Structure formats: C-alpha cells, structure tokens
Amino acid sequence: MSRPGPIRQSCFVWRPGLHAAVLVVSLLLCASAFAAPPRCEDGSRPHPTKGCPDDYEPLPGSLQRQSTYISMSVPTQMVVGQLYAVSVTYKNIGKATWTNEQNFRLGSWYPPDNLTWGTSRANLPGPVAPNETVTIPFTVRAPTQPGQHGFQWRMVQDGVEWFGGETPAPMVNVVASNVTGYIDGISGAHLVGWACSTGIETPIDVHLYVGGAAGQGVGVSSTRADLPAGAGVASACGTQGDAHGFRIPIDGGLIAAHQGKTIHVHGISPVGAANYEIGRSGVFVVPANQQPVVTLVSPAHGAVYSEGTVIRLSATASDADDGVASVSFVVDGATIGVTSPPNHFVDWVASPGSHTVQASVRDTRGAVALSDSRTVHASKVSGAITGLRDGNIVGWACSTHVPGPIKVRVFIGGPEGAGLSAGEYLADRAGPTERAAQCATGSAHNFLITPSAEVLQAGLGKTIHAYGVSALTGQPVALEGSGHHALSANQAPVVRITAPQATTALTTPATTLFSASASDADGVVSDVRLYRDGALVAELSSAPYQVQLTGLGEGPHTLRAVARDSRGASGSDEITISVSAPQSPASAARRYVYDAQQRLCKVIEPETGATVMEYDGAGNVIWSAAGLALPDAGRCDRESAWSSGRRVDRVYDVRNRLVELRFPDGRGNQRWEYTPDGLPSKVITSNDGPNAAVVNSYRYSPSRQLIWEESTLDGGSPLSIGYGRDRNGNLSSETRPGGLTLSYEPDALGQARRISDSAGALYAENIAWHPNGALAGMRYGNGIEHQGVLNARMLPSQLKDGTASELLYQYGANGDVSAIIDRQQGTAHDIRIGYDGQGRLTLAQSASFGGDGAFRYTYDVQDNLLSAQLGGVRSQQFWYDARNQLTNVRDDAGATVAGLAWDVQGNLSLRNGRKYDFDFGNRLREVKEAERYAYDAYGRRAVAYDAQGQRLRAMYSLAGQLVHEERRGKGASEYIHVGGRLLATRSPTGVTWTHVDALGSPVAVTDGTGSVVERRRFEPYGAELGGQVKDGPGYTGHVSDSATGLTYMQQRYMDALLGVFLSVDPVTAYEQPVGQFNRYRYASGNPYKFTDPDGRMSRKDIEAANQSFLLEKSKRPVDRLVDMVASTIQDARGDIKEISSAAHSGSGEVPIAAVISxxxxxxxxxxxxxxxxxxxxxxxxxxxxxxxxxxxxxxxxxxxxxxxxxxxxxxxxxxxxxxxxxxxxxxxxxxxxxxxxxxxxxxxxxxxxxxxxxxxxxxxxxxx
CATH class of the missing domain: 3.90.1530.10 (Conserved hypothetical protein from pyrococcus furiosus pfu- 392566-001, ParB domain)
Structure with a gap:
C-alpha cells in the first residue's frame, strides 16, 4: 500500500493530511473512551505497521466482494473428537452475488485454511445477493487434544481472495473424554455392566478378556455398550441418554476353555484416548457351568417286558445355574427321541432281547450329562420239542430273561382247541450250557414229559403239540417242532438219579457214589446203564443201580441214567454236577538250587516262580531276577535269567559295600554314598513321574551316632531331623522338620523321663520304665495318668489311662491273649479270644462287634485263612490257586465278593477290577484311580499322590517312626512317640494325645483338657469297626489310607478286610523259623499277640511292646540296611534242597531245617x-x-x-x-x-x- 487507507471509527475519522498532534490526541481520547479494538471501514482490523488501506475507495475487485460480520453461534465447551453444530452470520455489502458455484465459502481463519475444527470450508445455504444477510450453518469436530482452542472464520472466494472482516476468535474449552464403566456382575449366562466415554452420547465398544487385562489375558469377545442403563449411568457418563449398558454372553465354549479365570473388560475410546479397564475388572471369574442333572425315572433297571409292549422312557432333568435345553433318550447307543422342557418322555416298542437305556441332558450352555445306564429286557416265549426219548416228550421252553421255569401245555392229535389236552407241565429240568444263552437266564428250562396211560391210549400215534405259557402275559405260544412228533406205542420205564444231588459241592479230585432208581409201569426193567459225560461207566441188571466215581476233575460233569424195559422201551434221567478246585492247595514246595561253588543260585517258589542270582568274587550278589518261569531244579539257568528283562543289578565298592542298585524300569534305583568309616551318608532313590528322586542324607557324631538326617523330594524343600545326645550318647533332643525341638531328658539307660518342646509345651512327664524296657507309667501333657502293669511273665496285665481307657489282659499257657477286659467302656466291649492247636486265632467274641458278636476263623495247613465270619454281618470263604495265592472271596451263597489276581513276582495286580502296580522291587507304586507313591532309601513311603494330584508327604526317622506329615493342604503334623508307641500329635489345630492298647493301636484320643474327643475300635485283623477308614496312624500304629482301604506297614501293604499282605514276605520259610511258610499271612495268624513292625516279620508285640526304643537306639544305620536287604543264607550242615509245607500240618513247632548264623x-x-x-x-x-x-x-x-x-x-x-x-x-x-x-x-x-x-x-x- 502506498499510503494508509481511511479508518472509520465511532470516535474519529482520519483523513490524509491531518496533523500528527491532532491524530495523537484523537487516538488517546478514542482509546480512553472505547475498549473495542479499532476497525477499518471494511470491518477488518488495521495492520500493526501499515494501518488500514490507503484509500477509502476500494479497488474494483474489492467492490465486488465485500462482507460485514454480524454474529456467530458456537458452544463455549466441547468434548474432544465430537461433532458440534455451529453457525456464522454475514452481510453481503459488495456488488457480487455469493454462490457456491462461484466458490464463495466461509473459511477457517487465523491462520487461514487451518483444520483445527475438522474442516476448512463451509458451504452457503444458497445464493446471497448484495445487501442480504446469510446465516451459514455447518458442523465441526472438536480437536482431539484437550485445552483452549481459538474459533475464527472469514469469507473467501476460493482461488480469488479473502474478503470482509473475520469473526471474533473466542476460546473454546475442549475437554477430555475418558473411558469409564462398571461390571455389575454375572446374571445367568451373561456378564452385565455399563461403559462409556465421558461426555459422549454415542455408545462405545467393549472388549472382554479373561485371565488378565489386555496384553496379559486372552481376548475372547467384543460387543457394543448400547443398552439402556438408567439415569445414574447417564449422570456418570455426563450424557443425556443412558444407552451405555452391555450384556456379554458367557457360553459353554468360554466356560470350557477358561473356567475360573478372572474377567476383565476394556472400553474402547472413540476419540483415540486410552482403552481403560472398567470398574471391577478382575473381580469376577469365568464361572463353572454346573453340570445339568438327569435321572431316569422309568423303566427300572432289569425290568422285563413282554415283546410288543409299549415301554415309556421318562426322566427328570434340572440345571442349577441356567436351564435345561433338551433331554435325549438313547437305546442301545441310538437316540430314539429328544424332548424339550418341561416334559421328558418317549414311548418305545422293544424288540425281543436285552437293551441298554440311558438319558442325556444338555443345558443352555452346551454342558451334557448322562443318567445311569439301565438294562431292560423284552421277553418272548422260546422253546422246542426236540423229540421223544424212552417214551418221554423231551424239549425246552422259557420266557427269555425271566428266571425260573414256565408252564408247558401239551395237546395230542392237533393244536390247542382241536387236539386232546395232555396236561400242563413245568420246564424246570437242567439243560446244557447253551440253554442259558438261549433263555438269557439260567439253564434249568428243559422238560421231560411222560404221558399218562389215558393219554397214551387215546393218542397213540398222534402228533404232539406243545405250547409255552408266557410268564408275563400268560398267553400260550406254540413251540418249534409242534406237530412233527407222534406218541410212541410203548410206555417207557422211569428212572431217577438218587445220588449225587445236582447241588452237591465236590472238590477235586472228587469221589462220589452215582446211584439211580428205576421202575416200569407196564413191564419189567431189564437193565440200567449209568453214563458219565457220555461214557458208559456201569451196566447193571438188578438193583442197587450204583457205581463209585473217582478222579472227577474240575468243571461240570453230566450224569445220565438210562433204564430199559423188557420191550425195549427206555426212560432216562440226567443231572449236571459241578466239581470245583479245593479252597487251597494241600501242600506247597520251595526248591533251592546251588552252583558249582555251593552258592545258592536259584530259588523256586509257588508264589514268585524262580528267582535266579549271581555273585562276584567276594561272594556278593551282583544281580538277581525274580518271577521267572524256570522250574528246572537241576539248573541255575543264569543265561536265561540274565536276558529275561527282569534282572536287578547291584554294584559294590572295594569294601564290598552296596553303592548302586538298578532295576529294569528304573523305579527304585539307588545310589549309596558312605562316610570313610562305612556309615551311609547319602542315598538317592529314583521313583517315577513327578517323584523323580528322594535323597536321604545322614550325619554322625564323632562317636558315630546319628545326629542329623534329611529327606529331599525331587529337589524340593528338604525335611530334616536333628538329634541331640548327652555325654553318654543317649538321645536327649530331637529337632523336627517344622523346627519343633523335643527334649527327652533321658536317664542313665537312655530312657526318656520327660518330653517337652522348645515352645514350652509338655507332652509327658514322670515317665517310668519296667526293667525289661516296657513303659511303666507317665503323666500325659494334659494331666492324664498312665499306668502299665506287667504280670509275672512280664506280659502286660493292665493298661490304664485315667478315664480315657483301662484295659485288662488275660493269657493262656502259651502266652496267647485269652481275654481283654474293657473296664472303661464296660462289658459290652470285653473281648474273649480262642485259638487252634497251632496258636492261630479262631474266635474273637465281643458284643461291640455287632451281629452275633463273634468273629470266627478257620485255616488250612499253609496258614491260609479259609473262612472269616461275623454272624449276621459278614461271611467270607477264601479260595486260593495252585500258587497259594488268594483269588476269590465268596459269601455263603457262593457269590464272589472279591476277585484278586497277582503278578509273576507274587504282588497283587487286580482286586475287583482295580489295578495295583508294583515295581520290580515289590513296592506298590500305584493303585489306579486312587493313589500313587514314591519311597525313600529304606523303602518307606515319602509321598502319596491322590487321584487329584494332591500330595501327602511324610518323613520317617531312621528308626522307622513316622515323625512328620504334610497332608494334602491341611498343614503339617508332628507325631511324638514314647517307648515305640504314638504319644501325641501336634497339628495345625492343636495337640491331641493318643491312648493305645498293648498292640499300639489307638483306642482313644484326648484334647488338652483331658476330654475324650475320639474313640476307635478294630476288628481282629485290623479293619476299623464301622467300616470308615481314617487316614493316619491306626491299627498297631501303622498308617491307614482311606483312599485305598489299606494299612501301610512300611515295607508292605496289608488289606485288613482280607487279613493278608498284598506282596510276598521277604522272610521265607527257612528263616527264623520254618513256621513262616505262608508269605502273605499277617501276624502269624495271631493278631492279638503279634504285630509286624515294618511289614517284613511278625513280632510278639504283646511281649515286646514299648521295647523298640531300647533296641533301635543301639542300631547303626548300616545294621538296618543289613536288616532290610535279605541275604542268602546257607547251612553249614548241608545245602537246603527243598522245604515242603506238608510237615507243618501236624503241630505248632517245626524242626529247624536251616540255621541262621x-x-x-x-x-x-x-x-x-x-x-x-x-x-x-x-x-x-x-x-x-x-x-x-x-x-x-x-x-x-x-x-x-x-x-x-x-x-x-x-x-x-x-x-x-x-x-x-x-x-x-x-x-x-x-x-x-x-x-x-x-x-x-x-x-x-x-x-x-x-x-x-x-x-x-x-x-x-x-x-x-
């Protein structure tokens, strides 16, 4: 501009040539009078240095394009990223008409063409003529950055120029919009809540994650929060509307994949802000879909219907956490109908035969459950006339699946209604084995019908028609062969087998009298022939018609008697008898084979087959293999045993100490390390699965007494026991794995006088001992006084624990317990006991046992239990195979109640369908679907895992006592002993004291006040009365396992209901003494006198009770190793070639055949x-x-x-x-x-x- 243009203001007009002083004064006056900034004539602001245009007169172009700002409508506050309606009003003061076609627009200004508000141009609503005023409405988007933003516009003709004055520039406050929301909870099968971006009406998306927030968890679904959520949500969101609610399905697939995982919801910002988790994310978890339940109402299991009957299948179904979608009915694996709530039934017509029926329910989330499976039968009449034998009509008939005989109607000369009725009979005679398959129940469905004289006279030569009468409907059905046979002319003689009876019980090798009676109504019996299994054994012309049968083998045998009359007509009778194996073998032999160096190289035993062994030059057994089928008593068979795959290897160091033990499958492998003077310092025992290894470590004092031992399971946290000893070497203190330190305060003989712990708790005091080491008396930590009295034979005669327990013992001449008098609970709990000539328990009588109050036992010459009975409660008959192993337990009716199978090494492998897994070292590794185990250096159980994988970890001391237990999430327990018996248990819930009988079995438990909190009673062989097995120390102090019902006796497991061990005794017949011939029996058949301290040998616990403390404290660990590993024993007077149990049948004492050194x-x-x-x-x-x-x-x-x-x-x-x-x-x-x-x-x-x-x-x- 060459000169300033005119500037019009309401206070003055400046024209060129005006004096400067007047201008200054005018400016000051104007500034003082008006606060508004100066404007040029065209409404624009003056340039800061050049002022307004030089001239009042616009250029020709400017005359065409002029505008005056009138007003503007814009919110003073906006939310980031949101759209808002605004408008600007201008007046056209130029000469040209404004049109969109000529590119007249409202444009963003300051700076020109900025996109702060999402657009730089606004179209005119229509043509604007000169001197017209126009309001231009348009929509802007708030900036995404919160803060103060200027809002200014100006008219423009694009491609030409900006013209007229710009709008004011108010500062719009743009506020942030943040994601917020809240999870209300889980309603039915949906997650409900609300989410929004504050200040924004538009619903936002929400994303569902499980197991963690975004970036950590798993994204599983998304939806839009657009459901009505209420005024409170609208207020929280700062919006007018409340459409911010969401409802996310939680379906079966989500539950199956993510059950139990935390739920997290993220709101998705529509303006690019953070996608925050909403409130209460992580509070809820994906719920478990509770299984629906379906119960089959009908038909009943085992129900029998007549063929063609319409059978209604009905069921009830429910679901605790949602709804039932459908119920399907399945027959023989095929779906026959699907129903929807509320009624669930279908009708079905069954074809003849047996059918399996089951109902299946599906809930609304897809979970499926099944009802019990039931078997129903559709019965039909089946049978046939098979012919005539000796004048008798012979055949069979039955209603299939219906036990018992059915009636047979016979007509002569024509079918029913046309022929002569010959009577109604029962098809109740024994038939061949295939008859059971034809009738689907039993085999006694044969008939043998002798027509009467009247029928014979009237129907001679006429056809025979027979009908089986349905046992269900009573309707007759013609049998096959009807009309194909005719009555014979001669009346046959009648013969009946009089002995044996079909129900006679015979055992191999069976001998029985086979006899028959015979008569002929119309003649004379000429002879009777007796057949056994189809072979003629006697032909007799006169009575008595009998013969002695011998050597009958095991299985069914058919006996048939045929009588003939003088006219050649014959009659017959037939029965089937069954011969079974004896309950147990009559004898058992154990054979021993020696090599050229007169070393035992093979042992052949019925339970375990052959065991072969080899030695090194020092006479150490370097390998052995058991469970082999090598019966030759003249050969060692080392080559076959070596390659059998059952070889157990042993490695020794130069001092002949065992350093490594290797089993074929690795389970039980051991590595031994020793101190320089030969004491074990570390033993690593391999196990399987997650129980990779148990490491036992030991430390000793300078006097070589054990002062510390540790057990580590699979590299985990160790359990250790520390032993403190006084200057005499006696045990004075013990520090347990949990840090508990026990003090024993031993006397000069090393016997504890007082037991307390480092926390000040007292467990026993004033402990006194008998000269033989038995406990004489003490005061429990809860104040109860214990008194143990011995008789002249140093046997316990009284055990009294205050008011908790008082037992009196009486004995026979052999030291067997004859009575136990319970003076605390009364005479109903007294036990009277009887024995046979071999000192085996035959009677234990007490009203507290229930039933008739008397357990009765019988045995065979092998010391096997043959029967165990408690009248009115239980009756068991025990059956053994040729290997002298228990295979069946039967009730009085002969039904098997327990079936057992054994592996080649004599270990139980199957009981009633449950599998037992023993390793090559004869240790129980797993009871399928119940527990699996790992063991330590001395074969003691270190851990037991149940079916859910929860573990029970235990630590036994080197002396063999259970001292510490961590039981499946219930915390650790410490077991405190005195004199070889359990004294107290310290658990997370407190301390209890155990009161035991002479065998060490708990009879009562008291708390800190001395009150009895539990009483326990056991059957003679250790089963808990009442049937409920309690976990932890039980019968004779050994641990009971409720999951398996077994008693864990360290080296072996015992089944108290059967009274036997589950694996063979390592102490065999020729060891201490020969009387130990039965390798499975418990406590020498005398459980009130003997116990088995570690599962390897019976001990007279009634005499040795409380003495193990004295014995065990003197043993070194290496001695216990010698005790644990059975060594080969040879007699200096000559090699043992064979020992037979037959010698044991006579008396209680057996001569020693081999002497242990x-x-x-x-x-x-x-x-x-x-x-x-x-x-x-x-x-x-x-x-x-x-x-x-x-x-x-x-x-x-x-x-x-x-x-x-x-x-x-x-x-x-x-x-x-x-x-x-x-x-x-x-x-x-x-x-x-x-x-x-x-x-x-x-x-x-x-x-x-x-x-x-x-x-x-x-x-x-x-x-x-």
Whole structure:
C-alpha cells in the first residue's frame, strides 16, 4: 500500500493530511473512551505497521466482494473428537452475488485454511445477493487434544481472495473424554455392566478378556455398550441418554476353555484416548457351568417286558445355574427321541432281547450329562420239542430273561382247541450250557414229559403239540417242532438219579457214589446203564443201580441214567454236577538250587516262580531276577535269567559295600554314598513321574551316632531331623522338620523321663520304665495318668489311662491273649479270644462287634485263612490257586465278593477290577484311580499322590517312626512317640494325645483338657469297626489310607478286610523259623499277640511292646540296611534242597531245617537284661570260628593294648550256661592277650522253634 487507507471509527475519522498532534490526541481520547479494538471501514482490523488501506475507495475487485460480520453461534465447551453444530452470520455489502458455484465459502481463519475444527470450508445455504444477510450453518469436530482452542472464520472466494472482516476468535474449552464403566456382575449366562466415554452420547465398544487385562489375558469377545442403563449411568457418563449398558454372553465354549479365570473388560475410546479397564475388572471369574442333572425315572433297571409292549422312557432333568435345553433318550447307543422342557418322555416298542437305556441332558450352555445306564429286557416265549426219548416228550421252553421255569401245555392229535389236552407241565429240568444263552437266564428250562396211560391210549400215534405259557402275559405260544412228533406205542420205564444231588459241592479230585432208581409201569426193567459225560461207566441188571466215581476233575460233569424195559422201551434221567478246585492247595514246595561253588543260585517258589542270582568274587550278589518261569531244579539257568528283562543289578565298592542298585524300569534305583568309616551318608532313590528322586542324607557324631538326617523330594524343600545326645550318647533332643525341638531328658539307660518342646509345651512327664524296657507309667501333657502293669511273665496285665481307657489282659499257657477286659467302656466291649492247636486265632467274641458278636476263623495247613465270619454281618470263604495265592472271596451263597489276581513276582495286580502296580522291587507304586507313591532309601513311603494330584508327604526317622506329615493342604503334623508307641500329635489345630492298647493301636484320643474327643475300635485283623477308614496312624500304629482301604506297614501293604499282605514276605520259610511258610499271612495268624513292625516279620508285640526304643537306639544305620536287604543264607550242615509245607500240618513247632548264623547279627536279638562280666573259659561257642592268623594277631594286640575287651559279647543263658551269640573272635583272642574275663550282654532269644539254645550248636568248641 502506498499510503494508509481511511479508518472509520465511532470516535474519529482520519483523513490524509491531518496533523500528527491532532491524530495523537484523537487516538488517546478514542482509546480512553472505547475498549473495542479499532476497525477499518471494511470491518477488518488495521495492520500493526501499515494501518488500514490507503484509500477509502476500494479497488474494483474489492467492490465486488465485500462482507460485514454480524454474529456467530458456537458452544463455549466441547468434548474432544465430537461433532458440534455451529453457525456464522454475514452481510453481503459488495456488488457480487455469493454462490457456491462461484466458490464463495466461509473459511477457517487465523491462520487461514487451518483444520483445527475438522474442516476448512463451509458451504452457503444458497445464493446471497448484495445487501442480504446469510446465516451459514455447518458442523465441526472438536480437536482431539484437550485445552483452549481459538474459533475464527472469514469469507473467501476460493482461488480469488479473502474478503470482509473475520469473526471474533473466542476460546473454546475442549475437554477430555475418558473411558469409564462398571461390571455389575454375572446374571445367568451373561456378564452385565455399563461403559462409556465421558461426555459422549454415542455408545462405545467393549472388549472382554479373561485371565488378565489386555496384553496379559486372552481376548475372547467384543460387543457394543448400547443398552439402556438408567439415569445414574447417564449422570456418570455426563450424557443425556443412558444407552451405555452391555450384556456379554458367557457360553459353554468360554466356560470350557477358561473356567475360573478372572474377567476383565476394556472400553474402547472413540476419540483415540486410552482403552481403560472398567470398574471391577478382575473381580469376577469365568464361572463353572454346573453340570445339568438327569435321572431316569422309568423303566427300572432289569425290568422285563413282554415283546410288543409299549415301554415309556421318562426322566427328570434340572440345571442349577441356567436351564435345561433338551433331554435325549438313547437305546442301545441310538437316540430314539429328544424332548424339550418341561416334559421328558418317549414311548418305545422293544424288540425281543436285552437293551441298554440311558438319558442325556444338555443345558443352555452346551454342558451334557448322562443318567445311569439301565438294562431292560423284552421277553418272548422260546422253546422246542426236540423229540421223544424212552417214551418221554423231551424239549425246552422259557420266557427269555425271566428266571425260573414256565408252564408247558401239551395237546395230542392237533393244536390247542382241536387236539386232546395232555396236561400242563413245568420246564424246570437242567439243560446244557447253551440253554442259558438261549433263555438269557439260567439253564434249568428243559422238560421231560411222560404221558399218562389215558393219554397214551387215546393218542397213540398222534402228533404232539406243545405250547409255552408266557410268564408275563400268560398267553400260550406254540413251540418249534409242534406237530412233527407222534406218541410212541410203548410206555417207557422211569428212572431217577438218587445220588449225587445236582447241588452237591465236590472238590477235586472228587469221589462220589452215582446211584439211580428205576421202575416200569407196564413191564419189567431189564437193565440200567449209568453214563458219565457220555461214557458208559456201569451196566447193571438188578438193583442197587450204583457205581463209585473217582478222579472227577474240575468243571461240570453230566450224569445220565438210562433204564430199559423188557420191550425195549427206555426212560432216562440226567443231572449236571459241578466239581470245583479245593479252597487251597494241600501242600506247597520251595526248591533251592546251588552252583558249582555251593552258592545258592536259584530259588523256586509257588508264589514268585524262580528267582535266579549271581555273585562276584567276594561272594556278593551282583544281580538277581525274580518271577521267572524256570522250574528246572537241576539248573541255575543264569543265561536265561540274565536276558529275561527282569534282572536287578547291584554294584559294590572295594569294601564290598552296596553303592548302586538298578532295576529294569528304573523305579527304585539307588545310589549309596558312605562316610570313610562305612556309615551311609547319602542315598538317592529314583521313583517315577513327578517323584523323580528322594535323597536321604545322614550325619554322625564323632562317636558315630546319628545326629542329623534329611529327606529331599525331587529337589524340593528338604525335611530334616536333628538329634541331640548327652555325654553318654543317649538321645536327649530331637529337632523336627517344622523346627519343633523335643527334649527327652533321658536317664542313665537312655530312657526318656520327660518330653517337652522348645515352645514350652509338655507332652509327658514322670515317665517310668519296667526293667525289661516296657513303659511303666507317665503323666500325659494334659494331666492324664498312665499306668502299665506287667504280670509275672512280664506280659502286660493292665493298661490304664485315667478315664480315657483301662484295659485288662488275660493269657493262656502259651502266652496267647485269652481275654481283654474293657473296664472303661464296660462289658459290652470285653473281648474273649480262642485259638487252634497251632496258636492261630479262631474266635474273637465281643458284643461291640455287632451281629452275633463273634468273629470266627478257620485255616488250612499253609496258614491260609479259609473262612472269616461275623454272624449276621459278614461271611467270607477264601479260595486260593495252585500258587497259594488268594483269588476269590465268596459269601455263603457262593457269590464272589472279591476277585484278586497277582503278578509273576507274587504282588497283587487286580482286586475287583482295580489295578495295583508294583515295581520290580515289590513296592506298590500305584493303585489306579486312587493313589500313587514314591519311597525313600529304606523303602518307606515319602509321598502319596491322590487321584487329584494332591500330595501327602511324610518323613520317617531312621528308626522307622513316622515323625512328620504334610497332608494334602491341611498343614503339617508332628507325631511324638514314647517307648515305640504314638504319644501325641501336634497339628495345625492343636495337640491331641493318643491312648493305645498293648498292640499300639489307638483306642482313644484326648484334647488338652483331658476330654475324650475320639474313640476307635478294630476288628481282629485290623479293619476299623464301622467300616470308615481314617487316614493316619491306626491299627498297631501303622498308617491307614482311606483312599485305598489299606494299612501301610512300611515295607508292605496289608488289606485288613482280607487279613493278608498284598506282596510276598521277604522272610521265607527257612528263616527264623520254618513256621513262616505262608508269605502273605499277617501276624502269624495271631493278631492279638503279634504285630509286624515294618511289614517284613511278625513280632510278639504283646511281649515286646514299648521295647523298640531300647533296641533301635543301639542300631547303626548300616545294621538296618543289613536288616532290610535279605541275604542268602546257607547251612553249614548241608545245602537246603527243598522245604515242603506238608510237615507243618501236624503241630505248632517245626524242626529247624536251616540255621541262621547268629554271630553275624550286628545287634542283640532280644531285650537286654543286664550288663555283666564272665570268664572266657565258661562261654560256649555256637558255631565254628574262622579268622586269619594276621587278623587274630591284630585283635590280640588291640586287647592287650586296651588291657580289656571293650565291646561286650552277646550271650544267652540256658540251664546256667552262657552260649555266645556274637563275639566268638573276641572270646578267642582274649586269653591270648592275657585277659580272662570279658564283658557280656545277656539277651533272650525271641523265636520259639527250638527246644533249647543248645539246639543251635552243631560243633561247640571247648571252654575258653
């Protein structure tokens, strides 16, 4: 511009040439008078430096395009990203008419053409002529960035120029819109709630995630939140409308894939903001779809209908968490009808035969459940006239699936209504085995009809017609063969088998009298022929018609008697008898095979087949294989055993110590590590599955006593026990895996006097002991006083625990318990007990047992249980196979109530359809669908997993006591013992005290106040009275498993209902003593006298109760290893070739056929009586002494250096003389070292199969 143009204001007009001073004054006056900014004539603001245009007169183009701003309508606040209606009003003060076609527009300004509001142009609503005013409406979109934004527009002719004044520029407040919302909950099969973007009316999308928010969880569905949600939601969203609700389906597929996962909902911002989780995301989880339930109402299981009957199938169905969609009825696997609620039934016409019927329900979310499966039968009359035999009409008839005989109507000369009625008979005679299949029930459906004389006279030569009468409808149905046979002319003689009866029970090899009676109504019986299984065994012309049958084998046998009359007519009778195997074998033989070096190389036993073994040069067994079919008693068969796939390998170090044990499948593999002086320091035992390994570690004091042991399961957290000992080496304290420290305060003999823990809890005090180590008395931690009284034979006569329990014991001459008097619960709980000549339990009588109050038992010569009965409650007959293994338990009716099968190594493999899995080491690994197990170094159970995978972890001390247990999420329990019996249990719920009988079985449990909180009673063989098996320590102190019903006795499992172990006893017939011939029996058949401490050998617990503390504390771990691994025993008097159980049938004592080298035992075999000294020369040796001169010289030097024999000799006394059991070499070396007296430890021998200790001596040496 060459010069400033005129500027018009209401306060002054500036023209060119106006004096500057006047302009300044005018400007000041104008500024003071008006606050509005100055404007040029065309309404525009002056340029900051150039002012208004030079001239009042516009250029020609400008004259055409002029506008004046009038007004503008725009909201002062907007929400980001939303559309808003605005308008701007201008007046056309130019010469040209504004039209859209000439590109006149309203344009965004400041800066020109900006897109802040989503558009830069607004079209005119129509042509605008000069001097007309136009309001231009248009829609803008708020910026996506919150804050203050200027809003300014101006008229423009695109391609030409901007013209006229711009609008004011108000600042519009653009506010943010954030996702918000709330999950209200789960309603039926839907997730309901609301979501919006604040300030925005438009519904937003929501996305559903499970298991975590977006980025962590899984996206499963999306929907739009556009359902009415109420005024409160509209207020929360800042909107006019409330269409922000959502309802998301939770269907069966979602539940099946994500049940239990957390639910998260994200709102999707429509303006690009964050897609936030809405309220209560993560609070709810995908619910479990409760299974629908369907119950088949009809027909009843086993129902029998006549063919052609319309059978109604009906069911009831329900669903707890949604609805029933449909019920389908399935017959023999095919759907015959589908129904919808509320009525569920279909009608069906069954064809003859057996049919399986079942109902299936489907809920609205797709879950399906089945009813029980039922079998129904459609019966028809079936049968035939098969011919005439000896003048009798022979055939069969039945109503299929209906037990029992049906009636048969006979007509002569024509069918019913035309022929002569010959009578109605029963088809009730035994038939062939295929008859059971033809009739689908039983086999006694034959008929043998003898026509009467009248019928014969009237119907001779006429056809025979027979009808079976339906047992269901009473309607007769013609039998096959009707009309095809005619009555014979001669009346046949009648014969009947009089012995044996078809119901006679015979066992192999069976002998029975076969006899018959015969008569002829119209003549004379000429002869009777007797047949067995179709073969003629006798032809007799006169009575008695009988013959003795012998050697009948197992199975059915057909006996038939045929009588002929003088005219050649014959009559017959036939029965089928059954011969079964005996309940148990009459004898069993065990054979032993030796190699060229006279080492035992094979043992052949009925239960386990052949066991073959091999040795290294040092005489160690380096491998063995069991369960082999190698019956040759003249061969070792090592080559066959080596490649059998059943070989168990052993590896030893240079000191002949076991370092590795390997099984074919790896289960039970072990690696042993030792301290320099030969004590086990670490044992790694392999298991299977998740129980990869159990590691046992041990540490010892300088005096070589155990001070710490640890058990680690599969690399997890270890369980450990620490042992504190006083200066005498006695156990004084014990630290348990949970950190609990027990104090025992032992006396000089190492017996506990008081038991308390580090937290100050008292478990027992004032503990006193009998001289033989039995518990004499104590005060429980809850104040109850215990008193244990012994009789003159050092047997328990009274066990009294305050008011919790008081038991009196009475005995017979052999030390068997004859009565247990319960003075606390009364005479109803007294038990009277009887035995047979072999000391086996035959009667246990107590009103508390229920029924007739008497358990009665019988046995065979193998000590197998043959029967166990409790009148009115239970009756069991036990059947054994040729391997002397229990296979069937039957009731009085002969029905099998328990069926058992065994593997080749003599372990139970199947019981009533449930599988039992034992490994090559004869350890139970799994009871299918119940539990599976892992074991530690000494074969004790370290963990048990139930069917749901929950585990029970246990720790046994090296002494064999269960000390710690972590039971399936119920917390840890500590078991505290005294004198070998359970004293108290410390669980997360508190401490309880256990009161036991003489066997160690719990009879009562008391709490901290001394109140009885539980009482328990057991059957003679350990089953819990009442039938409910309780988990944890139970019968004789062993652990009971409710999942399997078994009693876990550490090395073996026992079935208390059957009274047998599930695997063979490693202590066989020729060991301590031969009386142990039965490898499955429990407690020598005398469960009130004996127990089995670890599942390997019975012990007279009624005598040895509470003494295990003394014995176990003296044992070293390596001694227990010797106890655990059965070694090969050889008799110095000659090899054992065979031992048979037949010798056992006569009396209770059996001569010893093989003698264990007692001096090889590392510990006393009976309770210690007193320490003493004896002259060496007075001691009697019980076996020969073999020792190298060099070794003997070293022993002599050691004794001479010490001046005495430090380690006591173990001896036993008989008739005043002392017999050496352990210490022969010390006795030999002592006199040579100048020592005449040696310390001795006198013990009692625990076994009774000898007349005196002298019987053990085969070559007694001279007195020393």
């Amino acid at each position: 007692i001096a090889s035992m590392a510990t006393p075999v009976g309770p210690e009586i007193r320490p003493a000294v004896a002259e060496v020369r007075s001691l009697i040796a019980t076996h020969g002494r073999t020792m190298s001169n060099k070794a003997l010289d070293r022993l002599v030097k050691s004794i001479r250096s010490d001046g005495a024999v430090r380690e006591s000799l173990v001896v036993t006394r008989h008739e005043g003389a002392l017999y050496i059991l352990d210490g022969h070499h010390r006795a030999l070396a002592a006199p040579r070292a100048g020592v005449s007296e040696v310390p001795v430890r006198e013990v009692q021998l625990p076994w009774g199969a000898y007349k005196s200790p002298a019987d053990l001596v085969y070559s007694a040496g001279p007195g020393y």
